[in-house]
Amino acid sequence: MPHxxxxxxxxxxxxxxCQLVCPAHISFKQNCTNERCTGHWSLHIDEGRYDDTLxxxxxxxIVFDAPQLMYEGDWTETIYIDERADERQRAxxxxxxxxKVGGPWEILARFVSQWQKxxxxxxxxxxxxxxxHLRIDGLFETDVNAIRAIDDIGEATLTNLFNQIHGDxxxxxxxxxxxxxxxxxxxIEKTHGLYSKFTWASS
Numbered sequence: 001m002p003h004x005x006x007x008x009x010x011x012x013x014x015x016x017x018c019q020l021v022c023p024a025h026i027s028f029k030q031n032c033t034n035e036r037c038t039g040h041w042s043l044h045i046d047e048g049r050y051d052d053t054l055x056x057x058x059x060x061x062i063v064f065d066a067p068q069l070m071y072e073g074d075w076t077e078t079i080y081i082d083e084r085a086d087e088r089q090r091a092x093x094x095x096x097x098x099x100k101v102g103g104p105w106e107i108l109a110r111f112v113s114q115w116q117k118x119x120x121x122x123x124x125x126x127x128x129x130x131x132x133h134l135r136i137d138g139l140f141e142t143d144v145n146a147i148r149a150i151d152d153i154g155e156a157t158l159t160n161l162f163n164q165i166h167g168d169x170x171x172x173x174x175x176x177x178x179x180x181x182x183x184x185x186x187x188i189e190k191t192h193g194l195y196s197k198f199t200w201a202s203s
Contacts, residue, residue, distance in 0.1 A: 003101040006092065006202045008048035008055060012166060013132045013144045013195035014041045015175025015188065020147075023191040024188075025163065025170075028071040036188040037066045041165065042134045042142060043198075044125050050092035054188060055121040058082045059123045060093055061140060063184050068105060070111065078116035078184055080136060084124050094118050102203040130155065132173075132195055140176040144193040158194075167196035 006055025016022050016032075023030035024037060041062045048055030061080040067073075081093050095101045099109030119139075126133040130146035147156040158170040175193030179186050 001062050002097075002156075004051045004092075006048070006101065006103070008043075008051040008098065008198075008200045009095070010043055010045040010046055010048070010198060011127060011132070011195060012041060012043045013134075013142075013173075013193070013197045015039050015142055015144055015173075015177045015191060015193045017186065019139060020174070020192050021158070021172065021194075024066075024070045025192070025194065029069070031067050032066075032070065035068050037064075037068065038184070039064060039099065039188070039192075040179070041059040041140060043053055043130075044134075050089075050096070052072065053092050053183055054087075055092060059084050059087060059125045059134065060097060061098075061123070061134065061136070061177055062097060063181070065184055065186075066111070068082070073111040073113060075112045076114040076116065076184065077112050078117045078141065078181065079122070081118060081120050083120045085120070086121075087127045090120060096200070103200050104199075107164050108202070130173075139181045140177070140179045142175060144173045144175045146195070147172045147174065150166070150197045164201070165198060166194070167198045170194050170196050 018033040066075040099106035107113040124135040156172040173193030
């Protein structure tokens with residue numbers, strides 16, 4: 001049976017326990033800074049569609065724990081989906097982010113050995129230019145702040161670098177995140193952060 005047709009455009013931002021820049025952002029075959037790499041990918045959808053279901057304006061967070069060499073697999077992930085999503089939107093986002101319907105997450109899903117139960121929660125998202133913020137009351141909070149470029153006006157960036165889920169221009173940042181949700185509890189500060197404008201689609 002063919003996959004549904006879908007696409008998403010939006011903002012993707014991340015923070016993990018590595019020092020700048022996370023080696024695994026360059027290649028999963030490089031060792032991360034610590035014995036475990038813990039962190040998140042958070043997204044805000046500007047525009048998206050899954051067959052006839054619109055996904056505009058929704059948020060999601062993927063919290064992960066992985067070994068130092070992420071290429072080895074054995075990742076654990078929890079997906080949080082914006083509670084404003086209706087039943088069809090929830091099903092669409094979960095299918096996309098678990099890699100069941102093609103696209104870039106189909107590749108990343110191969111490294112995941114344990115999926116925690118997906119949570120549907122209220123999310124508070126803010127995009128203030130160089131500062132990205134997302135909060136799930138009582139469970140999760142992250143702040144990602146861009147690093148200024150040499151001219152003190154723009155942002156420091158990575159370009160011409162292939163990445164499964166990020167867009168063409170990766171803005172370097174520092175992040176602070178606290179997650180207090182059982183198996184994936186962690187707290188990190190002044191560590192690797194990054195954001196980009198992304199486009200994903202069914203393959």
